Amino acid sequence: MTEDGAPESGARDLWADAMLAAALLAIDPELGGAVIRAGPGPTRDAWLAGFRPLYPAETAWRRMSPAIGDDRLLGGLDLAAALGSGQRILQRGLLAEADRGVVIAPMAERMATGVAARLAGVLEDGAVQIERDGVAQRLTTRFVLIALDEGLEDEHPPEALVERLAFRLELDTIGHRDALPISATPDDIAEARAALARVVPPGEDAIHAVCAAADALGVWSLRAPRLALRTAAALAALEGRDTIERDDLSTAARLVLSPRATRMPPPPEAEPDKAEAGSEPDDTDMPDNQQSEGEDDGPDETDPGQGALDDIVLDAARAALPEGLEALWGATGTMSRAAPARSGASGARLPVAKRGRRIGTRPGRPEGSAGLDLVETLKTAAPWQRLRGKALGSAGPLRVRRDDFRIRRFEQRSESTVIFVVDASGSAALQRLAETKGAVELLLAEAYVRRTQVALIAFRGSGADLLLPPTRSLARARKQLAELAGGGTTPLAAGFEAAALLAMAERARGRTPLLVFMTDGRGNIALDGGAFRTRAEQDALNACRRIRAAGLRGALIDISPRPRGEGAKLAEAMGARFAALPYVEAGRVRDVVRELEA
Amino acid sequence: MRVVFPFSAIVGQADMKQALLLAAVDRTLGGVMVFGDRGSGKTTAVRGLAALLPALPVIAGCRFNCEPDRPSPACHGVCKHTGVGTTPSPVVDMPLGATEDRVVGALDLERALTLGEKAFEPGLLARANRGFLYIDEINLLEDHLVDLLLDVAQSGENVVEREGLSIRHPARFVLVGSGNPEEGELRPQLLDRFGLSVEVRTPDTLAERVEVVKRRDAFDRDPEGFARTWKAKDAAIRKTVAAAQARLETIAVPDAVLEMGSRLCMAVGADGLRGELTLLRASRARAALDRRDAVTEADLRQIAPMALRHRLRRGPLDEQASTVRIERAMDELLAA
Secondary structure, three states: OOOOOOHHHHHHHHHHHHHHHHHHHHHOHHHOEEEEEOOOOHHHHHHHHHHHHHOOOOOOEEEOOOOOOHHHHOEEEOHHHHHHHOOOOEEEOHHHHOOOOEEEEOOHHHOOHHHHHHHHHHHHHOEEEEEEOOEEEEEEOOOEEEEEEOOOOOOOOOHHHHOOOOEEEEOOOOOHHHOOOOOOOHHHHHHHHHHHOOOOOOOHHHHHHHHHHHHHOOOOOOHHHHHHHHHHHHHHHHOOOOOOOHHHHHHHHHHHHHHHOOEOOOOOOOOOOOOOOOOOOOOOOOOOOOOOOOOOOOOOOOOHHHHHHHHHHHHHHHHOOOOOHHHHHOOOOEOOOOOOOOHHHHHOEEEEEOOOEEEEEEEOOOEOOEOEOHHHHHHHHHHHOOOOOOOOOOOOOOOOOHHHOEEEEEEEEOOEEEEEEEEOOOOOHHHHHHHHHHHHHHHHHHHOOOOOEEEEEEEEOOEEEEEEEEEOOHHHHHHHOOOOOOOOOOOHHHHHHHHHHHHHHHHHOOOEEEEEEEEOOOOOOOOOOOOOHHHHHHHHHHHHHHHHHOOOEEEEEEOOOOOOOHHHHHHHHOOOEEEEOOOOOHHHHHHHHHHHHO | OOOOOOHHHOOOOHHHHHHHHHHHHOHHHOOEEEEEOOOOOHHHHHHHHHHHOOOEEEEOOOOOOOEOOEOOHHHOOOOOOOOEEEEOOOEEEOOOOOOHHHHHOEEOHHHHHHHOOOOEEOOHHHHOOOOEEEEEOHHHOOHHHHHHHHHHHHHOEEEEEEOOEEEEEEOOOEEEEEEOHHHOOOOHHHHHHOOEEEEEOOOOOHHHHHHHHHHHHHHHHOHHHHHHHHHHHHHHHHHHHHHHHHHHHHOEOOHHHHHHHHHHHHHHOEOOOHHHHHHHHHHHHHHHHOOOOEOOHHHHHHHHHHHHHHHEOOOOOOOOOHHHHHHHHHHHHHHO
8 A cells, every 4th residue: 555556445445444344333332332543634524424324313422521520421410400399310421311322532542541441331331320419320321432532652542441442443544535435324224233133143163263363463352352253243234144254254353353453463374273172272383385375275184164264364354454563563573461551650640639630529628729619519509408498499599508518629640750860989979969969959940830859869889878858849959968978889789779669659659750860880789789790780780671660761861971881771771761971961961851751 | 130141151260259259258358359451351250249149138128238136226217127038148339430428328318308307318338238349440449439448348337427417337348349450550558458369361272262252242142041051050159158158167277277377478578467367267268168177278378379469568679479479488388
């Protein structure tokens, strides 16, 4: 799919798949929905415009803001009804309203983890379980969720949600001229829905083939093969068939499994693989020539049909893998089965905050800017009016008590703690420490608005000392840093360990730690205190690797007059940024930190 | 009534299933925390557990599930006691987004509005009394609700002082939480409160994976039919649980095993006495489930990771998984 001539057909195939996904969702809402990754624009609009007419006109169609509150999302007490009638009437939330319809979630990449978890729970249960505002009720609802993902680079909607949606459609590469209207009509869909009930369940061979393909692609969650099988059934229904055929399985693998792939499957093999229950499924064979096309050949004593079906399904999925997957991960490379990046590392949310996204209210007294939530307060007061002696319907003022006060709660991206770790050994130590002190003060002076905290650890002699515990106070820093001693040997590993300890403690407090090491990287004291250069270096390197494994972010500033490469090596081992600054100028250190914070 | 996926039909996940059964046998264990991959059946297992719990003898009509001969003072005016009966052991879901009034209970809205009466309407904690309280994605639960739960779980009593009400009622429940640590850490105070903690992963052999998908697919197509085929197996487990509950008190714990437990806790540096107590109780529950008369070292060995794993002080750069540390300590102690 490149430059001249060919592009339209590739884009058209992609578009055809995207519209096919639309039809399948309309047929079987249990497929959950789709993530549409695309900027706002004519192609995305065209997809939505093609999707909507597949539903009857009266279908509920709801848009959900990424910052939606629980009362609107899940439902709660109907304030007006409670006041007027004295009855506890449930106000349905958006999810219950959307039953048999569609929920559109724009800017899904910004959806909070908590909102995603609520949505995921409702999708899973097929019901909203309401335990709110004195109302306890279970409302069944089954809707299709379309998550519009406008994320850049590695911004994505929460995985807990994405995982439950069958399809991921990348529309950005499709020009709007290729976005032709779909041919399916609402009648086709209605027919297919009826046909779906008659589709014979997938046999063991089909289940095996889909699971094997998921395995080969490194798709670990078992929801994916289940969604692929449902997709295959919906495809059969769309064709008016009551049996699932090979093509249905292949298409389902292409639509559902390929976009979830985390690794390149092994290349097609000449012999059909004999994956039987209990035997080893993959990669024990040696690499071989790929000449088998179409019909299978070779000695196949055990169940040739199964191996062939497995291959067909996997081939279809392999063919649809996103371009560049191989280049990205390397021929052997597999991504770890854990999530690629822990969002906790940099995006931890801190619920006790006075700014940021609103996440509800709690009882309490309004103080200063922690504002009273008027509506919530009235809602709390409303039901008790009669009890408090006010006649219902009377025009007098509401009787509000202190117990009724509700104040707003917010969440906010967490604030960072910059941890300086300074090599205080050797002759240049005093000079370095003075400059470092300057950098700390500069950051604090500038950082107040950003709510950054700064800490300082120095290592020399036999260990590391916390000279300045995390603080935002410039005055305190000045006082504690007034006297600094330098000189002696270099317990590099001990410095790194101490830094990591403090970083983890900061993380546990809901802050984002950033490590800034200032050293020449030449340790000569091992972790156990022994003066052995090679062991000291090995210990330091190991400590760096563990810092990386812990997902801590940082930079290493090489402060030696003539860098010899040790610093760069350590920086690489811990996945930190590297900068050589022989004179440790405070201003430039600050710039390195700024880059980290950005 | 919703049909739930039968507990006995869950493929693999031996640790999780065992931990839940142990908690069913001995409710004083302190609950179970299940961490793990998405789609690995955490919620399914907890829902399935409800069907395995023996019925609870209660005062009929009591809203706190009070025991027949021990009504709570809070029952006066709240419950219509209509004699003695039984109720299915409650497994109560606490959904994310629950508000405090529904969790602890509050003034009964309608009676207040229409009759001007001040009456208490029990919340989820009352419904869960003597049963299980399940919180999925517990790490996403709002902090003020977590505080509240910690307090109640500790005291076994729910104290309501709000809207002019002043009520206390028993709230002893087995807390079961599940979550995915990638979505946010669990507060250490809360984690410490759980007796057992297990980690579940998606099965990784193809045969097992196929079996999971096959059963799930069969269940989705015909829940009632599927449940029927597993009914006998579920019933067998229920009988085992009931029998184990009955004999729990009679299980002997040899001094040698007790001592081994203490030494193990010291060796791995598990905090406090809670670890030792859980280790002992869980081992006893295991022996009971196994229809034996006494706890053995094998029980201890098998239980130790789930009883102690979440109580170890871990260095921030400690690569070694807690389970490995416990198993190694166990090996050393047994060899000695």
